Amino acid sequence: xxxxxxxxxxxxxxxxxxxxxxxxxxxxxxxxxxxxxxxxxxxxxxxxxxxxxxxxxxxxxxxxxxxxxxxxxxxxxxxxxxxxxxxxxxxxxxxxxxxxxxxxxxxxxxxxxxxxxxxxxxxxxxxxxxxxxxxxxxxxxxxxxxxxxxxxxxxxxxxxxxxxxxxxxxxxxxxxxxxxxxxxxxxxxxxxxxxxxxxxxxxxxxxxxxxxxxxxxxxxxxxxxxxxxxxxxxxxxxxxxxxxxxxxxxxxxxxxxxxxxxxxxxxxxxxxxxxxxxxxxxxxxxxxxxxxxxxxxxxxxxxxxxxxxxxxxxxxxxxxxxxxxxxxxxxxxxxxxxxxxxxxxxxxxxxxxxxxxxxxxxxxxxxxxxxxxxxxxxxxxxxxxxxxxxxxxxxxxxxxxxxxxxxxxxxxxxxxxxxxxxxxxxxxxxxxxxxxxxxxxxxxxxxxxxxxxxxxxxxxxxxxxxxxxxxxxxxxxxxxxxxxxxxxxxxxxxxx
Amino acid sequence: xxxxxxxxxxxxxxxxxxxxxxxxxxxxxxxxxxxxxxxxxxxxxxxxxxxxxxxxxxxxxxxxxxxxxxxxxxxxxxxxxxxxxxxxxxxxxxxxxxxxxxxxxxxxxxxxxxxxxxxxxxxxxxxxxxxxxxxxxxxxxxxxxxxxxxxxxxxxxxxxxxxxxxxxxxxxxxxxxxxxxx
Numbered sequence: 001x002x003x004x005x006x007x008x009x010x011x012x013x014x015x016x017x018x019x020x021x022x023x024x025x026x027x028x029x030x031x032x033x034x035x036x037x038x039x040x041x042x043x044x045x046x047x048x049x050x051x052x053x054x055x056x057x058x059x060x061x062x063x064x065x066x067x068x069x070x071x072x073x074x075x076x077x078x079x080x081x082x083x084x085x086x087x088x089x090x091x092x093x094x095x096x097x098x099x100x101x102x103x104x105x106x107x108x109x110x111x112x113x114x115x116x117x118x119x120x121x122x123x124x125x126x127x128x129x130x131x132x133x134x135x136x137x138x139x140x141x142x143x144x145x146x147x148x149x150x151x152x153x154x155x156x157x158x159x160x161x162x163x164x165x166x167x168x169x170x171x172x173x174x175x176x177x178x179x180x181x182x183x184x185x186x187x188x189x190x191x192x193x194x195x196x197x198x199x200x201x202x203x204x205x206x207x208x209x210x211x212x213x214x215x216x217x218x219x220x221x222x223x224x225x226x227x228x229x230x231x232x233x234x235x236x237x238x239x240x241x242x243x244x245x246x247x248x249x250x251x252x253x254x255x256x257x258x259x260x261x262x263x264x265x266x267x268x269x270x271x272x273x274x275x276x277x278x279x280x281x282x283x284x285x286x287x288x289x290x291x292x293x294x295x296x297x298x299x300x301x302x303x304x305x306x307x308x309x310x311x312x313x314x315x316x317x318x319x320x321x322x323x324x325x326x327x328x329x330x331x332x333x334x335x336x337x338x339x340x341x342x343x344x345x346x347x348x349x350x351x352x353x354x355x356x357x358x359x360x361x362x363x364x365x366x367x368x369x370x371x372x373x374x375x376x377x378x379x380x381x382x383x384x385x386x387x388x389x390x391x392x393x394x395x396x397x398x399x400x401x402x403x404x405x406x407x408x409x410x411x412x413x414x415x416x417x418x419x420x421x422x423x424x425x426x427x428x429x430x431x432x433x434x435x436x437x438x439x440x441x442x443x444x445x446x447x448x449x450x451x452x453x454x455x456x457x458x459x460x461x462x463x464x465x466x467x468x469x470x471x472x473x474x475x476x477x478x479x480x481x482x483x484x485x486x487x488x489x490x491x492x493x494x495x496x
Numbered sequence: 497x498x499x500x501x502x503x504x505x506x507x508x509x510x511x512x513x514x515x516x517x518x519x520x521x522x523x524x525x526x527x528x529x530x531x532x533x534x535x536x537x538x539x540x541x542x543x544x545x546x547x548x549x550x551x552x553x554x555x556x557x558x559x560x561x562x563x564x565x566x567x568x569x570x571x572x573x574x575x576x577x578x579x580x581x582x583x584x585x586x587x588x589x590x591x592x593x594x595x596x597x598x599x600x601x602x603x604x605x606x607x608x609x610x611x612x613x614x615x616x617x618x619x620x621x622x623x624x625x626x627x628x629x630x631x632x633x634x635x636x637x638x639x640x641x642x643x644x645x646x647x648x649x650x651x652x653x654x655x656x657x658x659x660x661x662x663x664x665x666x667x668x669x670x671x672x673x674x675x676x677x678x
Binding site: 326366 | 525528530531532536537604629630636637646650652655656657666670673674
């Protein structure tokens with residue numbers, strides 16, 4: 001199908017700009033054609049897997065000698081910077097973005113409003129039908145988003161008008177392009193673009209960003225460009241493209257506009273700090289969706305065609321990466337890790353360590369309290385939710401008692417301590433069983449615990465006590481080395 | 497660690513209720529530990545009020561007919577014993593739905609794989625690694641076998657926060673009880 005598009009499109013980079021009223025098929029062929037160009041360069045078969053397409057796009061970027069490549073590489077660099085945590089995940093995005101970078105090169109076609117009333121994401125409206133966008137893009141040089149934003153100020157007076165015009169355009173959906181909106185330059189462009197149709201490819205980058213923005217929304221689902229999905233917020237104000245004023249700007253030099261698009265998507269990505277903006281930039285069609293509709297619009301990527309499966313997969317992948325980012329914040333030590341596999345590793349370790357902690361603590365509770373019901377009430381009255389600091393103050397004196405209580409369970413070396421143990425049901429066999437049960441787990445746990453410096457000292461102490469209780473004094477020294485930073489540990493050693 | 501004091505208090509309340517309902521005869525320490533852990537897990541799961549998949553799966557697995565914990569679970573849940581029955585259906589339904597989704601996605605992926613026979617080696621290796629780890633994660637999270645990827649990660653998020661709360665509360669209880677026995 002894509003091949004068919006490519007053959008039909010046959011749009012060379014210098015092809016004259018298409019009219020805004022171009023047919024849907026033409027529009028569809030455009031992204032695929034551009035994608036094809038990219039892919040043909042890489043000598044990759046077009047109907048490859050989704051990920052492969054991205055990879056091929058990646059491969060194609062180095063050999064490509066277009067100026068797009070520089071912008072693309074820039075974009076890619078920016079995108080990697082943003083989505084560095086998940087390189088595996090971001091790489092296809094980068095590749096895709098590089099694919100989408102080429103559309104920048106493809107001249108006016110990108111600026112053309114795509115005759116796709118349905119599928120276009122409202123977010124795309126920002127870039128949609130953006131001949132003026134291309135013009136503006138041409139004015140900006142390739143650089144990061146910040147500098148890009150700085151230069152947008154020149155368009156100050158015009159922008160408001162354009163933006164308003166853009167907003168008035170009903171075609172522009174209320175796609176939320178937080179990324180786009182954050183960039184004043186983009187807004188300006190959007191305002192310009194909005195006029196003609198919502199189909200310009202310029203909206204692609206904005207769409208992409210809005211698509212990515214929409215990802216966190218619950219209603220977001222992968223779909224082809226025609227599908228409409230819940231659009232939670234319309235962060236982008238330029239939902240409605242300004243119709244008329246932009247039409248004249250269609251004939252802007254496309255190369256510059258391509259660069260601008262690169263930068264815009266870059267800035268989008270940078271500003272929004274996520275790697276999804278590149279996906280938005282790839283939106284193949286603008287969508288004429290009303291802002292009031294509450295569904296997420298997914299724009300088909302360049303070259304990705306409108307295969308619902310690939311789009312759905314892309315959306316699904318975005319969702320997953322989103323949630324992985326949330327997990328990163330939750331799991332300590334995950335910020336330095338990049339890559340899905342490594343992050344999953346960390347997450348697995350963390351969950352396992354937490355589960356082991358629960359086991360240990362329940363065992364400890366079982367050993368310390370023979371009559372939990374009795375103690376529970378007393379404990380409740382003691383306000384067990386005191387701050388850690390308070391607990392730590394009392395922990396030091398507790399060390400000896402806790403350690404002794406625990407030791408009494410485990411070893412026969414402290415017969416006088418047995419009296420401290422309230423648990424009269426401890427038998428030798430149960431102690432042995434306890435040892436064997438706890439020892440391997442405890443060792444593992446101590447090792448994993450040492451990885452998590454966020455544990456408060458008191459927690460570590462209790463754990464260390466348990467560990468100490470099991471082992472001989474020699475092993476105690478070994479274990480204490482795991483917690484070198486803990487003065488109290490050494491203090492405990494002295495005590496014991 | 498984010499202190500979810502409200503969640504902590506809720507968990508503690510439920511747990512203590514469960515502990516009180518549990519009879520604590522002079523069993524061996526392991527049985528006691530089992531009862532404590534079970535009551536803690538169930539309290540944690542019920543604190544979610546069935547909003548998350550893992551909590552439902554946890555309760556349903558604990559309340560499985562014929563399991564040893566059944567009587568304990570019934571004791572702990574007490575008047576809310578009807579909840580596990582309801583939740584038993586939910587995970588099953590979800591499981592079937594999730595399985596369908598998984599099968600569909602597997603079919604799609606297989607189709608894609610056929611087309612791109614010469615898959616780039618590093619990417620396939622990476623995918624394989626990630627897949628392996630996802631399997632492990634599925635085995636860790638209760639009820640994880642029935643979730644698709646997105647659900648799995650969401651459930652992991654929720655499960656981790658719940659585990660954290662559980663550990664905090666248990667630790668404070670342990671230290672307080674130790675203090676109390678001095």
